[in-house]
Amino acid sequence: MSPLKRQLLIFTVILAAVMELIDTSIVNVALSYMSGNLGSTLEDTSWVITSYAIANVIIIPITSFLTTKLGRRNYYIGSIILFTICSLMCGQASNLWVLVLFRFLQGLGGGALLSVSQAVVFELFPKEKQGVASALFGIGVFIGPTIGPTLGGIITEDISWPWIFYINIPIGIAAAVSCYYLLTEPPIKTEAKSIDWTGIALLAIGVSTLQTVLERGETEDWFETNYIIWFTVIAIVALTAFVLWELKVPHPVVNLRVLKSKTLSIAAILTFVTGIGMFTSVFLTPVIAQRLLGFTPSQTGLLLLPGAILAIVGLMISGKLLQNGVPAVAIIAVGFLCFIYFNWRMAQITLESPASEITYTLIFRALGLAFLTVPLTALAISSLAAKDVPQGAALNNMMRQLGGSFGISLINTYSFQRTASHRTDLLTHITEGNALVTARLNGYVANFQKHGIGLLDAKAKAMKLLDMGVVKQSTLMSYLDSYMLIGLLFVLALPLLLFVLKAKKPVPGVIISDH
Template identity: 40%
Template sequence: MKPILPTLSRSVDDASIHANRYIIAMTVTLACVLELLDTSIVNVAIPHMMGTLGATLDEITWVSIGYVVANVIVLPISGFLGNLFGRRNYLLLSITLFIVASIACGNASTLPEMVFWRIVQGLGGGGLIATAQSTMFEVFPRKEMGAAMAIFGMGIMLGPMLGPTVGGWLTDQYSWPWIFYINLPLGLLALLLVLLYVPESKLRQKVEHIDFTGLLLMAAGIGALQLMLERGERLDWFDAWEVVAYAVISIAALGAFIIRQLEHLHPLVDLRVCRDPQFAAGLVMTFFLGASLFATVFIFPVYLQTLMGYSAWQTGLLILPSALASGLIMPVSARLVSKGFPARGLIICGAGLFMYSMWLHYHFTTQSGTWDFMLPLVIRGVGLGMIFMPLNNLSMANLQPLQIGSATGLYNLTRQLGGSVGIALSATFSTKLSHMKNDVLLEHLSGPFASERLAMLKSRLLASGMPVTSADGAAHALLAQQVQKQALMLAYDHLFMLFGLAMLLTLPLLVVMKKQQVAASAEVAH
């Protein structure tokens, strides 16, 4: 038996809600920036944390894994939790939990303590994105929904990109605990603004039953899937029993969870929203958008720091214009859609620009300089910015207001999982491709060119004072190192093209995405 969506009988008070709608949008977007910033801000401080906490590289990765796993477990049930506690109360609870956990992370003195509080922080942060998005769908009228999603999109794009910049600066200028303490003033500001301006949802549904079995299945399935993606490359994927175990648990638990949710009268996650072709197509496209965004944000800093010798702070500064370009183009996209420009046209243009940017990335070399990077990065930012807001609106356009809570949770979970898959593929393929390219380069490294190169390296080493007996072996080692560096560069070039093509291949899905704009809850309620 399928539950019937209740009829909306009461209207939203435009005077009390719409008057503050842009303050509300800024408030919930600030909360999202906090959550997404902490996804990437930790990465640059890892070496410093290892020393303080006495952890190995393999152990310290759980600081990031614990946060992300907790995050993705909460995302799909944020609509349910919003109904259980009230959306405003749930937002307040999430921010409070996030702040408390951030302070505890900064004060952590052992690895288990740090991992525990990162999990708590992830549980608090996981509810912020979907709750923020569903709040804006309710308080904005349809004609301003593009502007609302542009504000929200700036937070989604800027958060991950600003992480390395902010993290690098705080770690260099102060110490690693400040990457967590920075959340205190910003979190308190978000908390105050929610208390002052964010209203309780008028679309709250009474929770008559909590499906604890479904909750356990979902946590096991999504948690195991995320762990598999996070640990797979490091453990050589399915050659390790741990990764196989994660895969088996994930498939079994998620399969049982989907069946249970489709049959349950009071599901934790309303998976029936996926029956709408437009929303289903949007999920596929946002998966690839997440993969392209997070993977390129992951690959490019690694390229700069391992091959080009950039510091974390320098890397962050170089990435910043791309983030700003995304933020600036989103209001323009919103304006164009509100004026009747086809959302599908913007997505196609954005995907084309992203592909062009990846083609420029494909031509990076170990000799490229700062100005060689600037234009491709800005074009990438513009392309992704043009895709985000129209795709978000198209995906939700056919859904009813009471479905938005579950839909936004699923939508953001899909983008997050896409990012995890993109990063996992990048890490795996960069290793495998670099080995392949290294073998190819070594096959062609023979004859006069190799002899001349070795002679040049040997003469430099002798000029620097190295003994004759050691110079020959050192010259061969240096040549092998240069070949490895070039092979890794070629691997990164191919990965950039791969993600550019992946975005283009999703464009045929736009055929089923015909309705242009989402109907805001505030209008439907009238």
């Protein structure tokens, strides 16, 4: 391959990976617009995010098999085409559940774009320049989810939310055409092992039913609804059967045997918690900014931009520290402390908090991710034999996606409960004998009367306006409670690092992406 073709192929596969990763976060700032346009609640609209994550959880473990069975070139180009077509259909969706369906299919297509892209980049660099390949791919991959909200905000406000999906179409077509002419099969072919379809089915059934219970349980009054009871039973049975089956089958889709490594098990738990923090924070922050603080989508996206820029610097620093022999445990501890501080500060904001305060706080979230992304994977594989490294890394990355999808469901349910609780508490203080309430109502009534509204109508509108204020305040308080809950999870998980203080140094040259 000529140098020009080689550079073009590197650019193409990194662009495809960035496109896939942008779609993990680009929808977050458009959720309010989507729910209004499609006539759905915010809780239901969050399925647009979780369906994509669930699809990734299902497809990532079998990417290696599909690459070998179908041929890397065919599978990769096919995945790009599926991702592109589903992007078009997402933009065309006329109701929420059609959108959720195509987001799921889009996630199946996107599952290959990251791992195969990474393999191609490493293959195109000689062994002595693998460090350059790691840095190039790492920075490219990290840019995707960090610029997603900013890009999504600008597109949603200046054009319309379907265009956050339409922008994938020209990129996808260009990537597919480029790979058709440039991408070849790997120099060393491996024999395709039999695929664990039973394991895949049990994982898909277990995750999807559990996700549904977490998402819909609060709305459906939990076990007062028959399908919630059945889905709970199915989830327990399917996930239990999945674990037993994967420990028995010769070629499992997820090799749970590697969890015999204490280091990997603890790293997987920490990665799960990181996934919760990563996904829920980028879900909650745009909702608060737009629905409660009155920010536009583009302003919301720009809140995350300074942190994104600093995070790229932080990512390079964490990589350099690992190369210089700094223990992964120490870097992870710093990342966890950044996330704890971020959640604590977010739990202190008010309806009058300026954008600068939130932007400053989000920097600690971004730095937390920068100090966790690579070190957590390095820790996960540090005690594994070379033959188990791919399975260990894949399992660890899957835990991040599971943490993200479950985290959003958890926060939706928890914030719903806390909103009702805070509303009840606030209403107990709104009485005729409360001088502040009386003064506020009289002010509203006087203002409405100034605009020609009769006394009775003015009083009715004043009560409605006061109730809206209670709803807004109770909603904010519930979200602040959610940040505190996430921060508490990080605090509880942090001591686990004490059990892996003597972890071995990471395997040289192994850099696993944010998936």
